[in-house]
Each structure stands twice: as C-alpha cells, then as structure tokens.
Amino acid sequence: MSRADVCVTACADAFRGDGEIVAAGIGGAVTILGTRLARLTFEPDLITTDGVCLLTGDVPPLNEAPEVIEGWLPFREHLWLVLNGRRHVMLGASQIDRHGNTNISCIGPWERPISQLLGVRGAPGNTVCCATSYWIPKHTTRVFVPRVDMVSGVGHDRAAAAGLSAYRHHDLRRVVTNLCVLDFDSTGGSMRLASVHPGVSVADVTANTGFPLVIPDDVPETRTPGDDELAVLDRLDPAGQRHKEVAA
Amino acid sequence: MSKEMTADEVAGSLRSGMTIGIGGWGSRRKPMALVRAILRSSVTDLTVVSYGGPDVGLLCAYGKVRRVVAPFVTMDSIPLEPRFRIARQTGTVEFTEYDEGMFMFGLLAAAHRLPFLPTRAGLGSDVMRVNPDLRTVRSPYADGEELIAVPALTMDVALVHLNRADRRGNAQYLGPDPYFDDLYAKAADRCYVSCERIVDTTDLLKEGPPQSLLISRAFVAGVVETPNGAHFTSCEPDYGRDEAFQRAYATGDWDAFRARYLSGDEAAYQEAVNERGRQ
Numbered sequence: 001m002s003r004a005d006v007c008v009t010a011c012a013d014a015f016r017g018d019g020e021i022v023a024a025g026i027g028g029a030v031t032i033l034g035t036r037l038a039r040l041t042f043e044p045d046l047i048t049t050d051g052v053c054l055l056t057g058d059v060p061p062l063n064e065a066p067e068v069i070e071g072w073l074p075f076r077e078h079l080w081l082v083l084n085g086r087r088h089v090m091l092g093a094s095q096i097d098r099h100g101n102t103n104i105s106c107i108g109p110w111e112r113p114i115s116q117l118l119g120v121r122g123a124p125g126n127t128v129c130c131a132t133s134y135w136i137p138k139h140t141t142r143v144f145v146p147r148v149d150m151v152s153g154v155g156h157d158r159a160a161a162a163g164l165s166a167y168r169h170h171d172l173r174r175v176v177t178n179l180c181v182l183d184f185d186s187t188g189g190s191m192r193l194a195s196v197h198p199g200v201s202v203a204d205v206t207a208n209t210g211f212p213l214v215i216p217d218d219v220p221e222t223r224t225p226g227d228d229e230l231a232v233l234d235r236l237d238p239a240g241q242r243h244k245e246v247a248a
Numbered sequence: 249m250s251k252e253m254t255a256d257e258v259a260g261s262l263r264s265g266m267t268i269g270i271g272g273w274g275s276r277r278k279p280m281a282l283v284r285a286i287l288r289s290s291v292t293d294l295t296v297v298s299y300g301g302p303d304v305g306l307l308c309a310y311g312k313v314r315r316v317v318a319p320f321v322t323m324d325s326i327p328l329e330p331r332f333r334i335a336r337q338t339g340t341v342e343f344t345e346y347d348e349g350m351f352m353f354g355l356l357a358a359a360h361r362l363p364f365l366p367t368r369a370g371l372g373s374d375v376m377r378v379n380p381d382l383r384t385v386r387s388p389y390a391d392g393e394e395l396i397a398v399p400a401l402t403m404d405v406a407l408v409h410l411n412r413a414d415r416r417g418n419a420q421y422l423g424p425d426p427y428f429d430d431l432y433a434k435a436a437d438r439c440y441v442s443c444e445r446i447v448d449t450t451d452l453l454k455e456g457p458p459q460s461l462l463i464s465r466a467f468v469a470g471v472v473e474t475p476n477g478a479h480f481t482s483c484e485p486d487y488g489r490d491e492a493f494q495r496a497y498a499t500g501d502w503d504a505f506r507a508r509y510l511s512g513d514e515a516a517y518q519e520a521v522n523e524r525g526r527q
Contacts, residue, residue, distance in 0.1 A: 052425075053425050054424070074426060075427060079348055083367070083368070112337070112338075115337070116333040116337055118322055119300075119322075120346075120347055122349060124350075125347045125350065128368050128372060129349075129369065151372070151374040152374070153373075154372035162371045165368050165395055
C-alpha cells in the first residue's frame with residue numbers, strides 16, 4: 001500500500017453519503033479514481049463520468065472507454081448541473097487559504113499577473129452551487145497561503161460576506177493532500193486538521209502550511225484502504241498512474 | 249441560395265474594433281482556418297469572446313486583440329495557453345474574466361435578446377472585483393435573493409466550425425458535444441460556419457440524426473468548406489486533436505513555428521501539416 005492509495009481512499013471517502021448524484025473528479029488520476037472507488041464500494045448509487053461527456057453504466061479503468069453508457073453530459077448540461085447542485089466536485093487549486101478560498105486564475109496582481117494560469121474556469125459557480133472538495137497533490141506553503149491572489153473558488157468567509165445567495169448552497173467539504181485530510185471547523189469555517197496520513201506527523205503538516213490550522217488535541221491517522229479496495233484500485237489503475245501524481 | 253464563401257472573404261468582412269465570438273471549447277472544434285485567415289488580414293483591435301483555446305492565443309500573438317472575454321484559456325491536454333499567458337503577463341490585452349456558467353448565461357441572454365440573466369455563479373469570488381461594471385439584481389419574489397445580472401454577450405460576428413453543413417448554412421455536429429456553437433450563432437449579428445465538408449441538404453441525415461442539426465440557416469451568413477479546418481484542435485469524429493502539433497505550438501520555437509506554418513495561406517498551412525506528418 002502506497003501513499004497514493006491512502007490519498008485515493010481519502011478522496012473516495014469525501015463522497016461518502018452522497019447517494020445518487022454526479023461525482024465529478026477534476027484534476028488528474030487521483031480524483032477520478034476516488035469517485036470510481038467510492039461507487040464500486042460503499043456508494044453504489046453514485047454517478048460517474050468517462051472524464052469527457054458520458055455518464056458510464058459500468059466503471060472502467062482509467063483511460064478506457066466504458067462498455068455501458070447511461071447518460072450524456074455535454075458541457076452545457078454539466079454547467080446546468082452545477083447550478084442545479086446534484087453534484088459533488090473535487091477540484092484542484094494553485095493556492096488555498098484557511099477559509100477555503102482558492103485560486104486557479106493567476107499569480108501576482110490580476111491587472112498584470114506574474115504568471116497567468118487557467119482563469120477562474122467554473123470555480124466560482126461550483127463553490128457556491130455544489131458540494132466541493134479539493135485535491136492538492138503537493139502540500140506546501142506555496143499552495144497553502146495566508147491570502148490567495150485571485151479568489152476563484154469561494155471559501156467560507158467570502159460566501160458568508162456575500163450574502164444569502166452565495167452561502168445558501170455553499171458546501172465546502174474537505175481538502176485531501178499528499179500529507180493529510182483537512183476540513184473546516186463548524187464555528188468559524190477555519191481549516192482544521194482532520195487526519196494525517198500514515199508516516200506523516202502533525203509537525204510535517206504545519207511546517208508546510210502557510211497559515212495556522214485548527215489542530216484538535218487528538219489528530220487521528222487517515223484510514224488505510226482494505227484489501228478489497230486495493231484490489232479495485234489495481235483493476236482501475238493497472239499502470240499505477242496514481243503513484244506518479246502523489247508527491248512522496 | 250448558396251452562402252458559400254472563402255475563409256479570406258470571411259476575414260475580409262470583419263472590421264477593426266468588432267466583437268467576435270468563437271465557438272468550440274478549449275482546444276476542441278475551434279474554427280482555426282477562419283482564425284488563421286484573420287491572422288493574415290489587416291483587422292485589429294478585436295474583442296474576442298471565447299471558451300478560450302489556441303484561437304485566443306494565436307489572435308493575441310498576432311496583435312489582433314484589444315480585449316479577451318473568457319472564463320479560461322486552455323489547450324486541455326496542455327493546461328496553460330502560452331501565447332495568451334504572454335499577452336496577459338506583458339499587459340498587451342485587456343481581460344474580462346467570467347465564471348464558465350456566467351459566460352453561458354451571457355451567451356443565453358444574448359441569444360434570447362435579454363439584457364441579462366441572473367445567476368449565483370460568481371458571487372463571493374474576485375470575478376466581482378475584477379469586473380467592477382458587473383451589477384447585481386434582487387429577486388422581486390419573496391426569497392429576495394440578490395444575484396449577479398450577467399450582461400448579454402452580444403457580438404458582431406460569430407465564427408464556428410462544424411462537421412457538415414449545406415450551402416444554405418444548416419450546420420451539423422457529429423461529435424460527442426455541441427459545445428455552445430448554436431448560442432454563438434444566435435448571439436451574433438452575423439455567424440459564419442466553417443465545416444469539414446459541404447453536403448447537399450438531402451444528405452445531411454446520412455451521417456447523423458435530426459438532433460445533430462445544431463444551427464439553422466436562419467442564423468448563418470456564410471458557409472466555408474475548410475477540410476481539417478479545426479486543426480490542430482479536435483473535430484471528432486472526423487479527427488482527434490493533433491497532440492504532437494499542439495506540443496510544437498506550445499513548447500517549440502515560436503518564430504520557427506510561425507515561419508513554417510503561418511507564413512502562407514491555408515493551403516500552405518495544410519501542406520506544411522501534411523509534410524510534418526510524413527516526416
């Protein structure tokens with residue numbers, strides 16, 4: 001069992017209890033595997049995609065076409081689904097702060113960036129309309145920053161400040177990284193250390209985080225996948241793409 | 249009545265300062281032959297409205313763009329579009345940055361002749377900070393919600409690339425996703441359709457069902473047959489993205505790329521692409 005296996009399982013656990021909604025994994029092999037592992041184990045009603053625009057009736061390995069197609073989700077329908085909300089998305093982030101605001105747009109001043117990235121894409125709408133989690137493959141102080149340069153995904157403080165329409169469906173769930181699982185404390189919406197992966201200390205996490213985390217007295221270890229889950233992962237990802245995505 | 253014309257005639261009909269919408273998504277089914285014709289033209293100072301890909305990057309690199317209106321500019325398999333990045337980082341283009349769903353509502357509003365459509369998408373984000381002209385609107389009903397009023401993304405001209413069209417402008421997509429090409433056609437004063445192949449109207453249903461007929465001739469001012477005209481973006485099922493060529497565009501020597509592929513007309517481009525394939 002590798003660190004990547006723990007990360008995929010932690011991503012899968014983000015979808016626990018979601019039922020019959022679309023689980024969208026955006027940002028590489030680990031999030032896609034997380035959705036598919038959840039569906040094949042504890043969340044059988046979950047709806048997963050081929051990574052393009054098909055809802056798959058079966059659950060194929062990475063990079064393989066499904067044998068059964070149960071639905072069609074072209075971009076226009078996907079954007080409608082975001083607004084509808086029957087969806088939980090696992091996004092990526094170039095920067096994230098303690099309230100869960102994230103940036104994928106640009107680094108430096110927006111008016112003339114030092115580094116232009118993707119643009120906000122769908123992050124603003126996703127975060128105020130859908131359940132949202134994040135996958136961060138390399139947990140460092142470059143990503144976990146006191147303040148993000150351009151708020152693309154909306155965090156707890158910004159949603160609250162923007163009023164009812166921004167917060168009524170705002171549902172930020174968890175942040176999975178190569179080191180740990182983070183969630184948000186129920187009072188102030190500040191990022192909280194939920195568990196550390198096996199072999200990682202609390203000090204490792206705080207040293208790589210550029211803001212103070214809420215640290216409970218007792219930080220549990222992230223659960224490890226069972227043999228049944230590892231067998232599913234080996235079938236879904238025989239080439240081991242997940243291992244290449246996770247920083248040691 | 250036939251609306252057949254050439255890519256250069258389409259480019260020649262544009263005027264500097266116009267707002268141009270470009271269909272497709274990222275590096276998928278972009279009207280690249282029409283974009284290349286614009287690169288060869290004298291038009292400049294354009295506002296480009298696009299779910300952006302290399303269409304936006306190329307137009308920026310050639311100094312054709314005053315403002316980009318987009319939620320992203322990406323090449324999908326290569327996440328960051330290098331020519332757009334340079335334009336932003338050197339401050340040579342203005343940018344209206346919207347959320348993807350906001351952008352769709354802007355297209356929908358324009359397509360339906362509405363001044364705006366309300367949405368939650370964008371609230372709380374810095375999209376509001378960097379677009380100080382955006383306004384909110386309060387629901388007149390009991391919920392009292394305050395939502396973003398996304399202004400209609402009206403445009404002078406829309407450019408889209410589809411798989412098939414007839415000479416009158418009925419246009420058909422055969423791939424997995426229509427993207428938003430029908431909305432661009434309806435949002436624009438004039439829409440030009442390029443296609444892989446012009447077919448007789450009687451043959452349109454030979455390759456796809458009635459619901460693949462995405463754009464009606466009522467919205468089309470001109471039709472251009474441009475085989476391989478979305479290259480190097482994808483145009484499924486006719487062809488996939490030319491990933492090796494896209495890498496050459498993104499990471500190769502830019503001046504050499506321009507000299508080899510973009511110094512002649514469309515025929516010269518396609519010949520150079522063919523030659524590259526034979527090597």
